[in-house]
Structure formats: C-alpha cells, structure tokens
Amino acid sequence: MPGHVIVCGMGAVGYRIVELLHRLGEEVVVITERALDERRRIAETFGVRVILGDARNDRLLREAGLESAKALIATTNLDLVNLEVALDAARIRPELPVVIRLFDQELARQLETSLEIRRALGMYALAAPSFTAAALGESVIASLTFQDVPYVVGRQFVADGPLARCPTVAAAARRFQLLSLVRERPGGEHAALPAGDEPLQPGDRLSLLGRKEDWDALFSPSEAPLPALRKPSLRQRLSRSLQRGLTVWREEPLTLRVLVLGLCLLIPAIVLLFHFYFRLTLPDALFFTIITLHGEIGLTDTGPGIKMYEILLMVLGSITLATIYSLITDYLVSSRLRKLLGGKPMPRSGHVVVIGMGNIGFRVVSELAALGVPAVAVDAAPDGPFLATVRTQAPLVLGDARLDDTLQRAGLAQARSVVAATGDDSINLGIGIAAKRMNPKIRSVVRLFDAEFARKVENALGIDAALSSSRIAAPTFVAAALFSDVAKAFIVGDRLVVLTARKAGPEWAGRTPSALRQEHGVQVLVRNGKLGPSEETPLAAGEEVLVGLWRKVAPSWSEQGEAGG
Numbered sequence: 001m002p003g004h005v006i007v008c009g010m011g012a013v014g015y016r017i018v019e020l021l022h023r024l025g026e027e028v029v030v031i032t033e034r035a036l037d038e039r040r041r042i043a044e045t046f047g048v049r050v051i052l053g054d055a056r057n058d059r060l061l062r063e064a065g066l067e068s069a070k071a072l073i074a075t076t077n078l079d080l081v082n083l084e085v086a087l088d089a090a091r092i093r094p095e096l097p098v099v100i101r102l103f104d105q106e107l108a109r110q111l112e113t114s115l116e117i118r119r120a121l122g123m124y125a126l127a128a129p130s131f132t133a134a135a136l137g138e139s140v141i142a143s144l145t146f147q148d149v150p151y152v153v154g155r156q157f158v159a160d161g162p163l164a165r166c167p168t169v170a171a172a173a174r175r176f177q178l179l180s181l182v183r184e185r186p187g188g189e190h191a192a193l194p195a196g197d198e199p200l201q202p203g204d205r206l207s208l209l210g211r212k213e214d215w216d217a218l219f220s221p222s223e224a225p226l227p228a229l230r231k232p233s234l235r236q237r238l239s240r241s242l243q244r245g246l247t248v249w250r251e252e253p254l255t256l257r258v259l260v261l262g263l264c265l266l267i268p269a270i271v272l273l274f275h276f277y278f279r280l281t282l283p284d285a286l287f288f289t290i291i292t293l294h295g296e297i298g299l300t301d302t303g304p305g306i307k308m309y310e311i312l313l314m315v316l317g318s319i320t321l322a323t324i325y326s327l328i329t330d331y332l333v334s335s336r337l338r339k340l341l342g343g344k345p346m347p348r349s350g351h352v353v354v355i356g357m358g359n360i361g362f363r364v365v366s367e368l369a370a371l372g373v374p375a376v377a378v379d380a381a382p383d384g385p386f387l388a389t390v391r392t393q394a395p396l397v398l399g400d401a402r403l404d405d406t407l408q409r410a411g412l413a414q415a416r417s418v419v420a421a422t423g424d425d426s427i428n429l430g431i432g433i434a435a436k437r438m439n440p441k442i443r444s445v446v447r448l449f450d451a452e453f454a455r456k457v458e459n460a461l462g463i464d465a466a467l468s469s470s471r472i473a474a475p476t477f478v479a480a481a482l483f484s485d486v487a488k489a490f491i492v493g494d495r496l497v498v499l500t501a502r503k504a505g506p507e508w509a510g511r512t513p514s515a516l517r518q519e520h521g522v523q524v525l526v527r528n529g530k531l532g533p534s535e536e537t538p539l540a541a542g543e544e545v546l547v548g549l550w551r552k553v554a555p556s557w558s559e560q561g562e563a564g565g
Contacts, residue, residue, distance in 0.1 A: 004028060005481060006064050008055035008085050009076035010035045010043070012449060013101065013123050016474035017073055022046055023553040024478070024496065029064045031055040032076075055085045058092065066092055071481035075101040086117055099480045103359070119480040126476050127469035128363035134445045134465040135352050135364070135417040136373065142488045143212070146501060146526055146546045150212040153179065153488065153499075154219065158204040162218055169198045169206075175218065176210035177525045177532055179548060182493040207492045209499075209525055209548075260323050346395045347374035349414035354378065354394075355401040355431055356422030360447060360469065362386035364419055369393040376410045401431050407438060417443035417464075425449055432463045483549060491553060498549040499525070509541035516547075523548045 004027035007018050014032070021028045022043075030043065030050045040050050053060045055074065066072070072089050074082040082100040089098055097118045102108040108120035133140045142153040156163050158172070166172035169181065181198070182205040208215075267289060274285035351374040354364050361377070366389075368375040375394040378401050379387065390396055399406035401420070412418065418435045420428035425448050432446040445465040453466075479489035479498045488499045502508075508516065513524040514535040524539075525531065526546035539545065 003068065003070050004065060006031065006061075006066065006069050006072045008032070008072070008074040008082070009101075010039060010050070011075070011077055012470040013473060013477070014073075014075045015039050015043075016470045017075060017477050018043055018048055019556060020474050020478050020491075020496075020553070022048060023556060024482075024551050025554070026482075029069075031060050031064055056081065056088060058088060061085075061088060061092065066096070069093075069096065071097040071099065073099045073101075073477055073481050075477065079103055079107070083111070086115070090115070090117075097481060097484075099477055101477070118484065119486070121473070121477060121480065123469055123473040124359035124363060126473040127467070128360055128367055130472045131360060131364050131419055131421065131445060131447070131467060132367040132371070134467060135354075135368075135419050135443065136371075137443075140215070141207070142490055144487045144499065146487070147529060147544070149529060151209060151526070151546075152212050152215050153207060153209050153490070154215055155205060155207050155492075156219065158200045158202055158206065163200070163206065164202075166200060168200060172200060172206060173208060173532075175214050175531070176208035177523075177548075179207040179209055179497055180492045180495055180550075181206055207497070210531065346376065346411060349411070350374065350416050351376055351411065351414070353407070353410045353412055353415045353418040353435075355418065355420045356428075356447075357384050357386050357390050357396075358421065358423055361419070361421040362390050364421060365390055365394050376415070378406060378410050402427065402434065404434070404438065407431075407435065412442065413439050415439070415442055417445060420444070420446045422447070425453070429461070429463075432466075433461065436462060482551075487546070494553055496551040496553050498551070499546060500549065501544060501546055504539040504541055504543045504545065506541070508539050509543075510538045512536050512538050521550065 005021055006029050007014055007021070008031045010018060010030050010032040014030070015035075018028050018030060028043075028048045030048060031053060032050065033052065033054055035050065035052075044050055049064075051060055051064055055061065055076070066089060072085075074085040074089075076082055076085075079102050082102065086098045086100045089096055099119045099121065100111075100117060102111070102120045102122055103124070105122050105125050108122060111117050111120045129143060130141070133142070140152050140154050144151055144153075158164060158166070163172050169178055172178075183201065184203055270289045271282070271285045274280050274288050275282055278285075280288065352364075352368055353376050354361050354368070355378040357365070357377055357379040361379075365375050365377050376397060377390045377394045378397045378399065379390075380398070380400050381387075382398050387396060397406060397410045399409065401407060401410075401422075412435060418431070420431040420435075422428055422431075428446040428448065432444040435442055435444050443464045445467065446463055448466050448468055449470070450468065475489040475491055475496060476486065479486045479496065483498055483500055485500045485502055486498060487501055490497055512535060513527075516522045516524065516539075524545050525548050527539075527543070
C-alpha cells in the first residue's frame with residue numbers, strides 16, 4: 001500500500017482523521033491499542049487496515065508500511081506516547097512528514113523548531129477559535145495572521161446584507177478573495193470556485209478571505225469599534241466603584257438589608273422630631289440625632305418618655321452603624337482581594353457567558369479577551385487548573401451552571417451568547433436548553449463529543465451551534481500531513497480548503513499565478529500585502545505568498561448509511 005497515511009490512535013480525534021482521509025481518497029493504515037468495536041468495524045468496511053498494538057513498537061510501524069508511507073499522524077491521548085512514536089518514525093525514516101497531537105502547546109512550539117516534526121497540534125487549541133466564532137455569530141469561520149496583517153475567513157449568504165446587491169461573483173468579491181461558493185443542487189450541496197462572471201443566486205453561500213478591518217466595515221457596520229485601551233476617567237472609576245458596592249450590597253442577607261434601610265429611613269424622622277418638638281434648628285437637630293445614634297447622651301432635661309425614646313435610638317443606632325461599617329469593610333476587603341486575585345468587574349450587557357473552565361472554556365475566554373469582547377467565566381470547581389489565568393481575563397462566577405441562580409449571577413439575561421464547554425455532553429445540552437428558556441434571544445453554543453449527535457441537536461432542539469472538538473480539529477491534522485506550512489484548514493461544502501504560507505522555490509519562481517492555478521490547482525490569495533494580486537506577474541524566487549488549495553471530499557461514512565462514532 002505505497003503512498004498511504006499511517007494514523008496512530010483511533011480515539012475521537014483519530015477516528016475523525018481516518019474518516020476524513022478516506023473521504024479524500026487516501027489509503028489509511030491505523031495502529032491502535034484499543035478501538036471501539038463499532039468504529040473498527042466501520043473503518044474496516046471502507047477498506048482501512050487496522051493493526052492492534054502499541055505504535056511505539058518498531059515491528060508494528062514497519063508492518064504498517066512506514067518505509068513507503070507518505071505521512072504519519074500520531075494522535076493518541078498521551079503526549080509522551082505521540083512524541084515517542086514521532087521519534088521512532090524519524091529514526092527509521094528521517095524524511096517522513098510527521099504530525100503529532102500534543103496538549104502542551106508550549107512544548108509543541110519547541111518541538112516544531114528543535115525536532116524533525118512537521119507539526120505538533122493541539123485539538124483544543126484548534127477547536128477553541130471555532131467556539132469563539134460561533135459565540136459571536138456564524139459568519140466568521142476562521143482567522144489568521146499573514147505578514148503581520150489579520151485576515152478572516154467568513155461565510156455569507158447572498159440573500160443577506162451587502163451581497164444581495166451583487167449580480168456576479170466578481171462583484172461580491174471586489175474587496176475579498178473568493179474561496180468557495182456553496183450552492184444547493186438536486187443531489188445535495190455543491191462547492192466550487194466559479195469564474196468571476198458567474199451569476200449569483202439568492203441561496204448561494206460564499207466563503208471569502210479578507211482583511212479583518214474590511215470584513216468588519218462591510219458586514220458588521222452596526223457594531224461600534226472597540227475603544228482603544230486608555231486610563232479610565234474619574235467618572236468611569238466612580239461608576240465601577242459604585243457597581244462593586246452594589247454587588248456587595250446584593251450579596252448581604254435580605255433581612256439585614258431591610259433592617260438597614262428601615263433604620264436609615266428613621267433618621268429624617270428623628271431630625272424632624274427634634275426640630276419641631278424641641279424647637280431646635282435643623283443643624284442642631286441633625287447634630288443631636290447623630291450623637292444619639294452614636295450612643296452619646298444628647299438631651300438630659302426631658303421627660304421619661306423622651307429618655308426611653310433616646311435609649312431606643314441608641315440601641316438601634318448602634319446596630320445600624322455596626323451594619324453599615326460591616327458593609328464598608330466587606331466592600332474594601334472584596335476590592336482588595338479582587339486586585340490581589342486579578343478579578344474583573346462584571347459587565348453590564350453584551351457579554352459572552354462561558355461555562356466550564358477546562359481545555360476549551362479557558363481558551364475561549366482568552367480568545368474573547370484578545371478580541372476585546374467582554375466575557376463572564378463560570379465553573380463549578382473552585383480549584384480548577386486554569387482559574388488563576390481566567391481571573392485575570394474575565395469575572396469568574398463559581399457555581400453549578402445547571403442552576404438558574406448561577407446563570408443569573410453570570411448576567412445571562414443581559415448576555416449576547418452562552419458557550420457550554422464542560423466535559424459532559426448532558427450537562428452542556430441542559431445548559432443550552434436552560435439558557436434559551438431564561439433568555440430566548442441569547443445565542444447558545446454547546447460542546448458535544450459525538451459529532452453526529454451534535455448535528456442532530458442543532459436541527460431538533462433549537463441550539464444555535466453544537467460543535468464537536470474532534471470534527472473541528474481533524475481537517476487541520478489531515479492538511480498538515482498532506483501539505484507543508486498549513487495556516488488554516490476547514491471543510492466548506494464538498495471541499496477541504498487549505499490555506500498555506502509558501503515561499504516561491506525553484507518550481508514556482510518565474511511562474512505566474514494563473515499558470516500555477518491551471519497546472520497545480522494553487523491559487524495565490526495574498527501577495528505583497530495585496531489581496532487578489534495580478535494573475536500575469538511572475539513570482540520572484542523566495543517571495544512569500546498566501547495560497548489556497550482545494551481537495552474534494554466524498555460523503556462521510558455516516559452519510560453513506562453507517563453510524564458514526
């Protein structure tokens with residue numbers, strides 16, 4: 001089986017990688033210590049050879065055809081196992097492209113530069129941007145930076161917004177690069193890269209690459225630009241202090257709050273009593289009221305009734321002042337602790353509630369913080385491994401998100417979207433449904449491990465986006481094994497779209513972009529900082545360009561009548 005791809009490990013990610021490779025027409029050999037019987041049966045039904053055993057065994061690597069393979073992907077659940085498999089493969093065949101899965105992304109960056117490993121990828125690091133994009137809306141499906149310029153890949157329907165006024169593809173992509181057009185055909189969706197004069201139809205869905213600033217200007221004109229970071233004004237600082245004070249006040253018991261308010265309302269009545277009954281001036285009446293509340297003897301030449309009244313005021317005043325002092329102390333202590341722990345003030349509205357500070361959730365919070373979008377983090381465990389980092393980026397609410405009280409404390413009623421990213425599918429689904437019940441306008445995004453179940457949930461339960469981390473990550477693993485320097489990879493319609501940053505080598509130097517597209521199926525997307533460069537200007541040796549590659553994918557196993565895993 002020459003020219004095949006070896007996949008080590010067939011868990012959730014490995015299974016999706018094997019499926020996608022098969023859909024791309026690649027021959028696949030799997031080495032795995034264990035696999036679900038259903039997954040193994042389906043894979044073998046479609047011609048995938050499955051070898052049971054430890055991929056760190058040289059004999060099994062050779063049995064899988066390492067000497068003739070085109071690439072190896074190590075995607076077990078253990079970083080050290082994946083690393084050892086990569087080292088063994090490099091020892092046996094140094095030139096083989098190797099892609100490994102690593103949870104530790106700092107280690108991954110070091111290994112890519114120090115060892116002969118093409119890519120070291122993390123499933124959660126690949127999936128988090130998709131969860132973030134889903135929380136902010138369906139239009140943006142990927143983002144990347146090329147030559148220090150931020151770009152986005154977005155999806156837009158022709159019937160919506162500015163594209164509705166464009167008669168042809170060329171008119172729609174005037175400020176962008178067209179990556180694909182998805183059009184409903186009798187046999188299902190079809191993706192293609194049509195000519196510029198292709199007429200558009202109302203149901204068409206375009207995938208476009210463009211600068212982030214151009215995308216925001218055209219498709220998000222109603223959203224005000226994020227303000228530049230600057231020192232808050234006095235008014236802003238006073239407003240934040242007032243908000244923190246109100247937070248402390250709301251956390252006090254209801255009985256205590258009612259008592260304090262009742263006693264505070266007595267003060268004007270006492271002042272008026274002293275003013276009219278003893279004919280004191282208002283300043284004197286206020287003075288005698290305050291000293292009486294402090295427990296001092298204010299009026300001695302009075303009858304027994306007034307003296308008993310003064311005693312009552314002294315007792316009630318002591319309670320009132322003690323309570324007020326405790327509230328002030330709570331405020332000062334909580335403010336100090338918030339500074340020490342790096343806490344953030346609770347946003348008023350328009351934020352994203354992210355539930356579950358695991359591998360996905362804390363990365364989503366970090367992505368939102370980098371974009372300047374306010375977020376509120378929610379987690380049930382007070383000692384989670386990522387909470388120290390999360391507290392520096394967003395306010396943290398501790399509690400069970402399945403309870404309405406926890407969601408209310410996170411400001412769900414004023415939020416724009418909620419991301420349920422715990423490690424339990426049933427909890428995530430319950431949170432998504434509860435969020436819709438409490439706030440029907442909120443956008444709900446839930447994490448589900450079973451990709452096929454996720455698709456059914458979107459259609460049946462009203463969840464806006466149900467995402468599977470393994471399905472999101474699989475295209476990048478596959479693309480990194482088949483191509484070098486992959487920046488982004490994703491599936492649109494029936495195409496795998498791969499964006500890669502390349503330097504023009506001897507085979508490209510002197511060739512025009514139009515010749516590369518006709519002969520190699522490569523489209524030059526960005527050149528010298530310009531989208532849609534001239535098709536007839538030859539490339540110079542060593543020139544760096546962003547190019548797009550497309551591979552047709554066949555229907556998935558589940559779409560052919562088999563149950564996916």
